[in-house]
Amino acid sequence: MSWLVTGGAGYIGAHVVRALAAAGLTPVVLDDLSSGRPSFVPEDVALVEGSILDRDVVESTLRTHSVEGVIHVAGFKYAGVSVDRPLHTYEQNVEGTRVILEAMAAAGVTNIVFSSSAAVFGTPDVALVTEDTAKKPASPYGESKLIGEWLLRDQGVATAASDAPLRHTSLRYFNVVGSADPTVFDVSPHNLFPIVFEALIEGRTPAIFGDDYDTPDGTNVRDYVHVGDIALAHVAAAKRLAGGEPIEPAYNLGSGDGLSVKQIMDAMVRVTGIDFVPAVGPRRPGDPDRIVATGELAARDLDWQMRHTVDEMVRSGWAARRNAG
Missing domain, CATH: 3.40.50.720 (NAD(P)-binding Rossmann-like Domain)
Structure with missing residues (x-):
């Protein structure tokens, strides 16, 4: 079967x-x-x-x-x-x-x-x-x-x-971010991690979609x-x-905490060693300000855990993308 x-x-x-x-x-x-x-x-x-x-x-x-x-x-x-x-x-x-x-x-x-x-x-x-x-x-x-x-x-x-x-x-x-296999990486042209990775590889300044959300630092917050x-x-x-x-x-399958796009950008700088200040573009239609979920029920039944820090998420995704050439 x-x-x-x-x-x-x-x-x-x-x-x-x-x-x-x-x-x-x-x-x-x-x-x-x-x-x-x-x-x-x-x-x-x-x-x-x-x-x-x-x-x-x-x-x-x-x-x-x-x-x-x-x-x-x-x-x-x-x-x-x-x-x-x-x-x-x-x-x-x-x-x-x-x-x-x-x-x-x-x-x-x-x-x-x-x-x-x-x-x-x-x-x-x-x-x-x-x-x-x-x-x-x-x-x-x-x-x-x-x-x-x-x-x-x-x-x-x-x-x-x-x-x-x-x-x-x-x-x-x-x-969903990072990689658990060095041969598999996020190829989406619309997701935050690959957008930033491609910009860094090409020597461009990464851009984010909006900094006027109703959140503490103005960038949207996600799990x-x-x-x-x-x-x-x-x-x-x-x-x-x-x-x-x-x-x-x-x-x-939530983190219970959430991270802002700015916090992700800070982790990108730390992990890649490439210092940058992201450019700010317009919001994407359909993107809410904040959405963070609890994972308690999944932890009870599906052994759901957040096993990786934000730096580990960035590091694994960055390594897989660079491995692809």
Whole structure:
């Protein structure tokens, strides 16, 4: 039996693949390679090139590889861009999730871990977000992730009395950073770490998006969580589902503290040894001032921990990016 990782050739998915293998589980990757890289997939892991929108490809992959569960990481992940491309965002994230659930039902696969997002909360009016905090997405991306959670919930209800009830959980997190493998790094042109790394490599001054947010230093505050820790939580959730253990419908993988963009920039200077003062550009649409979540529930059930300091996050990500040349 194996676990299918959709988007397993991407930055987060590739780390999930490695964590599955390290835990003694057999990963299989389905990726259309629109942003993923074949080189991120270990040579001994099966890679199926195809779209999650293609029902036949998804179902045949589930059947061919005797899949017992899906870790659904694939999706269009750019909150700011989703404001300009809402239809594309909904196609990839909502229709894609629906197709996966449909294929799973046809193939008799009953376990799914869904890669959701803290973006489902929008701009919360509480200092610390819990799983029960009101869901008020501020972008089509956040809306699409919330709808994905609803799809899992509704399919779970619909199959509850059947011979193959859907078991599911959704993991919510925001800024995933760093690297747990020197061959895998964040390739997104929209995420803070790769934006800064590329600027430093090219000898440019890094820029940040806005310094007029309603926060102590004017830059937005987020949970920054290490990709290796995120991957371990996905595997823990998969094991819990497969083992028939009780599991919550959703978990926040939060730091409980949060860091501002300025604090990240200060760590960049410390770790890289390159002294700079970031340029300030306009805000990105859909970006809230602050979103920080507690991870207490995930710590209870999924061994969720913040195992890395901010400097370690920067150092591991910087090393992986420089290793790529």
